[in-house]
Structure formats: structure tokens, C-alpha cells
Amino acid sequence: MDFETENNRINLLPEHLIDQIKAGEVVERPANVLKELLENSIDAGASEVKITLKENGLDLIAIEDNGNGMYYEELPYAFCRHATSKINSFEDIYKLNTFGFRGEALASISSVSRISCHSAPQDDLEQGGKLIIHGAQTVEHAYYKPSKSGTSLYVKDLFYNTPVRLKFVKSKISEKNALKRIINAFLISYPHVKFFVTWDDKDREIYPPFSMEEKAKRITNVIGPKKTPINLMEANNSYLNNSIRCFVSKESSKGNAGKHHYLFVNNRLFTDKKIHQIIIRNMEKYWNFGETGHYIIELTVPEHEIDVNVHPNKTLIKFLKANEVFSLISASIKKLISENQRDDFDIENSPTMEFG
Known part of the structure; x- marks a missing residue:
């Protein structure tokens, strides 16, 4: 094989192209962008x-917060690949108490959109x-004095420079449901934070x-239909170094449409088919x-005891002691x-009082 021909020479890819390729791992759809920014x-x-x-996030995803904010000179670093304030060594990955740590998200997002950060x-x-x-190329970097601290980030024209990605964007309903799921996840996990949402x-x-003690109220506000509020059952349990808090609806219905499973x-949202099956299998004794x-x-x-570094989107989790976690979930649902x-039995069999 002749590697010296013009078409087969091995070349280093330019940085902006590397960012666009890597963006495919982090930015599969607008909901991924929303999750990273939140x-x-x-x-x-x-x-x-x-x-x-x-x-549905393709024209604009804007996040404005009153958090700690960044200095003028820090801003460019926030959009560089593998730049993060969350870890200093590999061992820190297994002691995380924050979401971000890979330093890839903002670089990936900025490579496939027009982004503005204040x-x-x-x-x-x-x-x-x-x-x-714009598309990984810096257009402006200047001092800016707002009226209050925090960060405002505007992601516009997502995938404008990678139109092939738009072909893989799903239906409007599917994309909106994915965005709603991410928003709901943060509403549930952080009841003490005030959220404003505009579609x-x-x-x-x-x-x-x-308050964290009133979380059931926030959950009801988020997932409960306005006309017929849901009735939540709540349980707390612990085993060794693990603890669990469960919220499960008394109501049930056929099909998965409109169901909220989180x-x-x-506080990190994740998916796990085995845990889902454990919950469904145990709840068969209560639901119709x-x-x-x-x-x-x-x-x-x-x-x-958890590994969140399984995939760039950080929604897959490996448990060091998976059997302990699975057993705790099963026991808690049974409890x-x-x-x-x-x-329910006590209510049904409680004596009635007659007045007359």
C-alpha cells in the first residue's frame, strides 16, 4: 500500500474540525446542550x-443565572477543550461533587453553533x-460590566455549520419531550432553585x-396534571453507606406515554434498564x-463508589457495589x-361517624 500518494497522506486535523467531530459525542441533540449548560x-x-x-433549541437555547460568574480573562479558557475547574488529577474523577469535569462541553457546543457568553x-x-x-472561531472578546453577577449564555443556530447533523434531529415532538425531560430533572433535583422557563x-x-423537605410539592408541580393532581407515596431507606429517597405515584395507567421515570x-440524572425493571417488577404488586x-x-x-466517566454525555453510571444498590432499591420499593x-387498608376500614 502506497502511503505517499497525495490522497493517502496522514495529516493532523485542524483544531476546529477536531471540535466538530468530538461534538458528535457530547452534542447529539438540543437536549444535550441544555443539560450541559444547566x-x-x-x-x-x-x-x-x-x-x-x-x-426546540435549534434557533436558541439561552441560560441566564445568578451564579458565581467568570472573570474576563477566564472566559476563553471555558471554551477550550479539556479546560475545567473541577479536577486536577485523574483520581479526582472518583471524588466528584460537581457535574462537569471533562472540559469538553462548551468547546463542543461552540464548534457547532453561534454562541455568546456574558x-x-x-x-x-x-x-x-x-x-x-461562531463555529469555534472567536469573533469578539471584550470587557463587560453587567448590573449583577452571574453568567448569561446564548446558543444560537445549533448545527448551522454541520447541516448533516440536522438530518438526525428527530421530530419536533420528540425533541421537545427530550428538552422537557432535562428541565424536569433539574426542577426535581434542585427544588431550592427558582426556575423560569420560556418556550x-x-x-x-x-x-x-x-425546601428539600418539601420536594414532593415541587415534584407534584412538575409532573402532576393540572386538573387531577397525582398522589405520591414517599419512602426513605439506607443500607451501609448508601441511601435512597423514593417518590412513586399511586395512580397507574397502561402504556408509557406521559410517564415520568427519573x-x-x-443529584445526577442517569439511565439504567436493570434498575427500571427492578422498580416496575416490584410495583406490579401495587399498580394494576x-x-x-x-x-x-x-x-x-x-x-x-460510582464511575460517571463511562460516556461523554455522563448519563451512564457504573456502580462499584451494584448488588448493594439494586438490593436497596428493591427493599425500599417493597417497604x-x-x-x-x-x-389504604386502615382508611377503608376506619369507622364512619353519623350525625343526626
Whole structure:
């Protein structure tokens, strides 16, 4: 084989092309972008987050928060590949108490969109900055003094320079449901944060903050239909160094449409088919045959006993002691069912009072 021909020479790819290729791992759809940006806001300690979406995120994804903010000179580093404030060594990956750590998200997003970032630190607003990037190319970097600290990030024209990616964007309904799922996940995990959500030209949705003890109220506001509020069963349990908080609906219905199924570990949203099956199999004893309801499972596991570095989108988790986690979930669901079946029995058999 002749490697000296013009067409077969091995060349180093330019940085912007590397970013666009890697973006395929992190930015598969608008919901991935939204997730990464919301994680940054939470990591920055924001207590208020404003979300604006247009055309299901393809035209605009805007996140405005009141978090710690960044200095003018830090802004370019935030959009460099493998630049992060979250870890300093490989071992830190297994001691994470933040979302981000790979330092890939903003670089990937900025390579396939037109992005504008305004940010200022809490301790010195005059040291704030503005950075505009189009397709991985910096257009403007300047000092910027806002009226308050925090970060405002606007992602416009997603995939404008990689039109082939648009072919893989799913239907409007599918993309909107994916965006809603990400928003709901953060609403549920962070009840103490006030969220504002605006879809296209519709009225802004406001989610006031609740204490962690009142999380069931936030969950009901998020997943419960307005006309017929859902009834949630709640249970807490622990085993060794692991703990769990379960919220499961009493109501059930056939099919999966409109069902809210959320798994969290240390406030991080993840998916796991085996855990899903454990929950469904145990809840068959309570829900009507062939029906399912809503569930939210929140696990707290020591950081060094989970691996979140399985995939760039960070939604796949490996548990060091998986059997302990699975057993805790199963036992907790059984406990929840037992307690609520007993309560339901007491209500049905309670004496009635007659007045006359």
C-alpha cells in the first residue's frame, strides 16, 4: 500500500474540525446542550436560572443565572477543550461533587453553533467579560460590566455549520419531550432553585423554590396534571453507606406515554434498564396489572463508589457495589408498598361517624 500518494497522506486535523467531530459525542441533540449548560449553572451555585428555548433549541437555547460568574480573562479558557475547574488529577474523577469535569462541553457546543457568553464574578463586576464564538472561531472578546453577577449564555443556530447533523434531529415532538425531560430533572433535583422557563412566544413558566423537605410539592408541580393532581407515596431507606429517597405515584395507567421515570445518583440524572425493571417488577404488586405509574428514585452513594466517566454525555453510571444498590432499591420499593397498603387498608376500614 502506497502511503505517499497525495490522497493517502496522514495529516493532523485542524483544531476546529477536531471540535466538530468530538461534538458528535457530547452534542447529539438540543437536549444535550441544555443539560450541559444547566449543569454549569448549578455548579456555579446559582439560586435563580432563566431558560429560554426557541424552535426546540435549534434557533436558541439561552441560560441566564445568578451564579458565581467568570472573570474576563477566564472566559476563553471555558471554551477550550479539556479546560475545567473541577479536577486536577485523574483520581479526582472518583471524588466528584460537581457535574462537569471533562472540559469538553462548551468547546463542543461552540464548534457547532453561534454562541455568546456574558459573565461577571460576584466580587468585581468590572472584571466581567463578553465572548462571542461562531463555529469555534472567536469573533469578539471584550470587557463587560453587567448590573449583577452571574453568567448569561446564548446558543444560537445549533448545527448551522454541520447541516448533516440536522438530518438526525428527530421530530419536533420528540425533541421537545427530550428538552422537557432535562428541565424536569433539574426542577426535581434542585427544588431550592427558582426556575423560569420560556418556550418560543408562550408565557413564562415560573417554578418557585421549595425546601428539600418539601420536594414532593415541587415534584407534584412538575409532573402532576393540572386538573387531577397525582398522589405520591414517599419512602426513605439506607443500607451501609448508601441511601435512597423514593417518590412513586399511586395512580397507574397502561402504556408509557406521559410517564415520568427519573433516576438520580448524587443529584445526577442517569439511565439504567436493570434498575427500571427492578422498580416496575416490584410495583406490579401495587399498580394494576399491565399498568405503570410515575417514579423518582434518588440515590446517594459515596463518590468513590460510582464511575460517571463511562460516556461523554455522563448519563451512564457504573456502580462499584451494584448488588448493594439494586438490593436497596428493591427493599425500599417493597417497604413503600407495605406501608401504603397498610394505610389504604386502615382508611377503608376506619369507622364512619353519623350525625343526626
